[in-house]
Amino acid sequence: MERQGNAPPDDIPIVLAREGHHGPVIHAANRTVRVNGILPGSRVVDMRAICPELQVEFADEAGDHAALDRLVLWARRWCPWTVRDGDDGLILDTTGSDHLLGGEAAMLVEMETQLSLLGLTARLAVAPTWGAAWALARFGPVRSICAAEEVNFKLGALPVTGLRLDDATVLLLRRLGLKTIGAVMDVPRLSLTRRFIKAGLAANPLLRLDQALGKLAEPVASVDAKLRFAVQSRLAEPIFDPTPYLPELCENLCDTLKKAGMGCRRLHLTVYRTDGDVSHVDVATSATTRDPTHLHGLFRDKVERINPGFGFDLITLEAGSVEVMQVLQNRLDGGSDDDLHLTRLVDRLSAKFGPRAITRPVLRESHIPERAAAQVAALANIADVAAVTTQERPLRLFDHPEEVRVLYAVPEGPPAQFVWRRQTHRVTRYAGPERIAPEWWKDRPGTRLRDYFKVEDQSGRRIWLYREGLHEDGRGGDPRWFVHGCFA
């Protein structure tokens, strides 16, 4: 594949050169040059003799690689598993994704269209193996599609260059008279093995042939595929309780994480039951960690939720949300920082009760008592605002103010006697009223003001009582009385 983005006109002979052993050699050439018989790899000075008007530009190989790496990710639009192949190729593992694009032939047309819109010419082929696709894309027919059973037949006609061998080996095979891949296939295996027993992969036609025919595995390793951190423990007998195996699993997992320099924020424990079912338990942490005791502690009480069925014989523990974890030394003496313990505590509590159960009250700027304190996440970094009032406030506040029945109302001041929670309270002393008007910018129209009293009843309990509204304030009937909190 060659970049044609802002290429000069095709009739000017232009080549890209790179540094060779004896002066610059041709890296790539356009069509006019190729028609003249100039091949990549030959020396520029020699080729100037053939084609005097040759224009030479130097190739930007690193830039090409980077562009191709970006294209690898861009090709994820067609299938999830893509990788760069050498200097000029992409390998896409389209298994299971071709039907989404209307079959393999339609998929190739779609790919070629999209790539040409980027200004790229592409030669595409579909084949069951990496090697076969490489050969067919370069030496086969246009948009060739090769099924698994016709690999032998289709590769047989291609030149031996299609086996991804180095130049010396290709020359050797040519000298031996083996011009096509089919000719190499016809040679007895034993002879090839004996001849190339010490050759490496790039110089070994037998290995390359096996790769192309699928006899030798050549998996596609995607570039940014996440490492999977999982450990498992196979049991000889089905058991019902994974607890004794958890510490070892956690330690093994944390070891692998530590070797990779990673930490995890989630753990998935899966047990494979003998009755053909699986059960899961998941835990999460609020900070990245790889501390086995901490992670093990998160499973406390959770493993009981596993339904063991008739027992299970395989336990796997997998780390999720894996992130790079920096090792921080907080203090000179190697001790850990104070915050860390608190995060861990919040972790453990959140793992057990859910993150919404762990909160931190903060003050807000409001005179309405229930708005003056708000609940935020426990480790949220929100500065407290100063209290807006210097008045004494109760230690406890009810979520919903509780209405009381007034027995003896007094025109001014709190009731002399009231019933709260079926108990009669006689007010002996009181302080107040403290009038808190509704916040008109927030409250609905018609919200009544409140007059708060701190009252003390006959047994000494101090209660925060308020009257909602005034007599004849035109916002409802008689004012009602509520208990809103308790003082110490």
Added chain:
Amino acid sequence: MGSLRVQKRLAGQVRQPDPLTHTLSEAFPETATDAAAIGFVLARLPRTDAPILWVQDRLSRKEAGRPYLAGIGTKRPVIMVDVSRAADVLWAMEDGLRCRNLGGVIGEIWGDPPALDFTATKRLALRAEAADVPCWLIRRAASPDLSAARDRWRISAVPSAPHPHDAQAPGAPRWALDLFRSRRSKPGQWVATYDRAQDRLNLAAPIRDRTLATGDGAAGERAAG
């Protein structure tokens, strides 16, 4: 810490008690809605700015309300844990006691759940002593049955001290304290006056002079002593 010093002085003990480690104490409010126990517990926590872990079960939250930050003061952060069962309260408290950076752990449990048995309190007490973090269990509507708490208090509000400027207003809060069981000091009964301005607990008089509690607490009536 403060309480030990106070107890020692009150009981007239000269002997230095064991190293002053924080431990598990239980407080039984006389009535469920009485915030006197909360006030006493907060007054007894060490004066640091370390966060407090405050665990409440559902019934305590519904019946006795939430801690109100504007009343407690913002001197130290509070981490609230809202759970529904008593077993979860105990779990969270025990977990919190593994963290030495806390200034205190307060748990509120309603009634006498089966989960709160001797073993559970023993675990809490040992954890609290190992971590040296004060741990308070506030038990409403509960009977003081078998427990491993080192100190067990029965706390109720009594009519407050006279207000210095307003005769008909309640003044500084007063609490009747009954230390009915203690590992480390002599049990006793006191009336404590809490000085809010100085955050100080004055144990005014032993409760044997308790003419005060039987009185109606009307304005002008003064505490004995």
